Amino acid sequence: MSLLEGRTGSWEVVIGIETHAHVISKAKLFSGAATNFGAEPNSQVSTVDAAFPGMLPVLNRFCVEQAVRTGLGLEAEINLVSVFDRKNYFYADLPPGYQISQYTRPIVGKGRVHIVLADGTARDIGITRLHLEQDAGKSLHDQHPTQTYVDLNRAGVGLMEIVSEPDMRSAEEAGAYVRKLRSILRTLGTCDGNMEEGSLRCDCNVSVRRPGEALGTRCEIKNLNSVRFAMQAIDYEARRQIALIENGGKVAQQTMLFDSARGITRPMRSKEQDYDYRYFPDPDLLPLVLQREWVEQLRAALPELPDARQARFMAEYGLGAPESALLAGESASADYFEAVAKGRDGRLAANWVTGDLAGELNRRGVAIEDTPIAAEALGELLDLIADGTLSGRLAKDVFAAMAETGLGARHIVAERGLQQVTDAGAIERAVDLVLAREAEKVTEYRAGREKLFGFFVGQVMKETTGKANPALVNAILRKRLTS
């Protein structure tokens, strides 16, 4: 159990996350308008989205399919009957004065997400529900000194709100949950998961308690748009609450915003949260009734999900649990790994992807989608190792050059003359040279100082500027020294 230490003892952090995921669909949830990101303001708005008089919503069947597929991917119950409700509130970017959502009867019920932490610990995070709802438009407050502009392109875009149980106990678990959820969504093709574009946003509910005690009062941190910010915000908020309680204060249930520039959470103005939403069933829409056979057809057609992929990585490529979890956790890294590993030594591929490549990406601060070394290029490097052209040591040099130049492995090997020397004659000559030069040490070795063997290997490698095949060097040295 991961605990935070306060001044007066240990505290347990309890986290539940609500995720808003834009449904991948060409049209909006209840209108035929397009949903492309970054289009000209108000260029993707129908009279339904703008809530003109007499306009009526018509449910987009594809969005329903996407929600059901997501529910299946979360191993969740699919509710064959669900109901759309109106959530009423006034805002300029909410044209009808209500958001169509699902309140009491969501389309998806209880499910779970399996997470694996860096130390290999695995847990299931419960999913409470998933429901479909509309996104609002965007208010632009910085376009005019006294007026607000409204862009309705996003108004009516389908969202899946995915609510977790309060099952997470650390920022790390929360981060792993969001990453895993994103990976499932991306694998299913139901949400692109681009948090910086707002396609995926998180609200984190955070409370603290003494281990074993009842749940504390929670605060909700709204609209976190990166995994890193979510983790930072949770950490800050948990420590804020602990300090507050330890100083004799009480946590007030409130909605917080995360100031990413300062790394702190602060309360929203109370006006922004004191709504009575007056939920009631939308009389423009009939209850949504799904056929079980249709759901089963969707289930049968699901792609391989991250957990299944991890299991396959272990079976097919002989990987261990932690590294397979690491690789399968994100579809981009899993795809990358598979492209490298296909037809090659899987464990070697995994070592390179989780080791050198991950290090390089980390150093650059980029995601695997923006890797400077394409999977094909890394595969080529592995081929050169396999056919003996490169030693492991040389391969690392070639890798560094690939990262630096973006060129292919063969190209670099050829250009820099980095091929391994496998010519036994050349190695024998180098060995003889070294042994002749270090005659004193040869005598010591033969007298029993066997540790010196490594020294000789090093000298031979130096003599061949590192290009000698290490296995051959070993074999020839051993033969010469024992003869």
Next chain:
Amino acid sequence: MTALTELSLAAARDGLRRKAFSARELAAAHVKAVEAARPLNAYLAETPERALAMADASDRRIGRGEALPLEGIPLAIKDLFCTEGVATTAGSRILGGFVPPYESTVTANLWRAGAVMLGKVNMDEFAMGSANVTSAYGAVESPWRRRGENRPLVPGGSSGGSAAAVAARAAIAATGTDTGGSIRQPASFCGIVGLKPTYGRCSRWGVVAFASSLDQAGPMTRTVRDAAIMLGAMAGHDPKDSTSAPVPVPDFEPAVERPVKGLRIGIPREYRLDGMPAEIEALWRQGVSWLEAQGATAVEIGLPLTKYALPAYYIIAPAEASSNLARYDGVRFGLRVPCDSIDGMYEQTRAAGFGAEVRRRILIGTYVLSAGYFDAYYLKAQRVRTLIARDFDAAFRSCDAILTPTAPSAAFAIGEKMNDPVAMYLNDVFTVPSSLAGLPAISVPAGLSEDGLPLGLQVIGRAFDEEGMLSVAAALERAAGFAAMPAFLAGSAA
């Protein structure tokens, strides 16, 4: 020859096909009548050029032998239907200046059937009212007068402009909408036929919403046959309205010839209200004998939850309205009262844009949906609604149609009942239960009150059995032989 404005829809249709007169002549006579009807304040917008152009197109089709079902028929359109390029106000200041860029499905269906648009007619603001006095554009006056009296009377509401225009011969027929009686009650007050179809029969797309689960468009005509013909053109499944029913539309007209012999007519004992005027009671009994004389059997039925219908309706309808009317916020269309904060703009725009009755219903609706009150009001009202629908289901096991009065009184004077909203709401006591159950119902003019005002009888049918309902309505119409004329006839000026 009868004045063209005196013709029923069926007679006008037949005359046009026989080429006894042209669609242009028919339209021109009605355009004149529309002008002559101005004292009634029935029309909010007159569209004479459009009417004549549409009539010319009708004449061309008639000439080619391609006459459509409503070819050349001049209609008044309730101002709740969005009409492309023609201002649509819903009787409210808040939609001032709003010109829809689209045509409602029902009106589009009518134009596709060859009908001609005379203009948009007045109504209670957002269809909230039973007297057509809540319109931001002034009350509509009924063309009727009490015998020996010249006090202006209400035409009923909310489709008061439609009823007044049709009764005064300033349109052959009109569209109406009915949420709790807004077609049937004004039809009864104005001595015409008003038909509210089964919920889902006509598309709500492009009709300004009042209470979405109750709103239904329907025809207002001078004969039952005309209502049958016009309903056929209005109805049909519309994929743009998720609550529109995917059921085929029959040819309703033959149903008016169908005998009622052998039909069981349900008479709900709960509709006998304490203090109901004797003449209403008498007319109702008269209606029963008319049907019995044509071979139908009257059966007493029980609709025990009737007394809860009005309270449930006045929770559900305002609840939906409070949400449906949230879009009138001054941001995108219609009236905007500028202010330096968004909340201020909302408050001032809505305060200036909505009349007292609309504000009252928004407040009621907001209240019944509020946290802490939702279960006690809205949820309970929905349960009552379900039980009322079950009452009707049970009743229809022992009868084929139900006969009731349409309204508990004849038309009252403008100014009467105005300060007592509950007294006003009681106008809907006979019409609301079938609205809550989504059933088709029709009001047929059946007689006159002691002081010479029209009284209607209501026939309620099984869901999607408008044909059965029409056959009973036509039998009443034949027996009643209602021929009384209103005091004001715009058409006679033509």
